[in-house]
Amino acid sequence: DTGVSQDPRHKITKRGQNVTFRCDPISEHNRLYWYRQTLGQGPEFLTYFQNEAQLEKSRLLSDRFSAERPKGSFSTLEIQRTEQGDSAMYLCASSQPLAEYTDTQYFGPGTRLTVL
Amino acid sequence: TQLLEQSPQFLSIQEGENLTVYCNSSSVFSSLQWYRQEPGEGPVLLVTVVTGGEVKKLKRLTFQFGDARKDSSLHITAAQPGDTGLYLCAGRLYNQGGKLIFGQGTELSVKP
Numbered sequence: 770d771t772g773v774s775q776d777p778r779h780k781i782t783k784r785g786q787n788v789t790f791r792c793d794p795i796s797e798h799n800r801l802y803w804y805r806q807t808l809g810q811g812p813e814f815l816t817y818f819q820n821e822a823q824l825e826k827s828r829l830l831s832d833r834f835s836a837e838r839p840k841g842s843f844s845t846l847e848i849q850r851t852e853q854g855d856s857a858m859y860l861c862a863s864s865q866p867l868a869e870y871t872d873t874q875y876f877g878p879g880t881r882l883t884v885l
Numbered sequence: 886t887q888l889l890e891q892s893p894q895f896l897s898i899q900e901g902e903n904l905t906v907y908c909n910s911s912s913v914f915s916s917l918q919w920y921r922q923e924p925g926e927g928p929v930l931l932v933t934v935v936t937g938g939e940v941k942k943l944k945r946l947t948f949q950f951g952d953a954r955k956d957s958s959l960h961i962t963a964a965q966p967g968d969t970g971l972y973l974c975a976g977r978l979y980n981q982g983g984k985l986i987f988g989q990g991t992e993l994s995v996k997p
Contacts, residue, residue: 773927775927802985804985804987809989811987812928812973812987814984814986824982825982874983876920881925
């Protein structure tokens with residue numbers, strides 16, 4: 770088990786460009802979560818999938834953000850027309866809950882986005 | 886306003902001292918997790934507490950979940966420089982799916 774992996778680890782882009790991040794969850798984990806973390810703050814929930822179904826999206830996820838998990842395995846998070854306020858660490862987590870209260874989430878190393 | 890208030894936000898202590906980090910809310914959580922995060926890395930799970938009043942120990946770390954499931958604490962005994970990092974509490978609300986609500990974090994620095 771190699772853990773949750775994310776790619777790229779760092780991304781620097783210019784304002785207005787589109788960016789896409791990838792997350793590979795732990796094998797057999799059916800839930801996959803995306804969070805965003807700004808400097809000095811705890812992570813904030815963005816969205817999550819159970820298998821390929823996107824079950825919830827935060828109000829933080831504007832129309833410029835879209836996430837997919839086409840085959841219930843890896844997921845992508847795309848940000849269109851990036852803004853400087855999008856600069857943050859984007860974290861992915863996966864889990865295999867036996868029950869709702871035992872949904873232990875394991876995090877990847879994150880993708881650090883800097884928008885110039 | 887933050888749903889989970891973590892305090893203190895910053896803590897700088899000498900090696901060997903004890904410390905306690907608090908995580909408080911007016912909401913009831915079905916479970917609460919504590920994570921530790923290094924700069925530039927994702928959070929690493931330390932413990933999950935599920936039952937009100939539950940106490941769990943992990944070597945020098947003691948975690949407690951409040952009886953009413955609204956608060957939690959992390960106590961570190963005889964802190965070491967290797968304990969330095971960002972400590973995050975995260976809770977799950979009833980009937981809110983799987984998402985975690987995080988506190989702001991406590992930045993701990995342990996000086997030798």
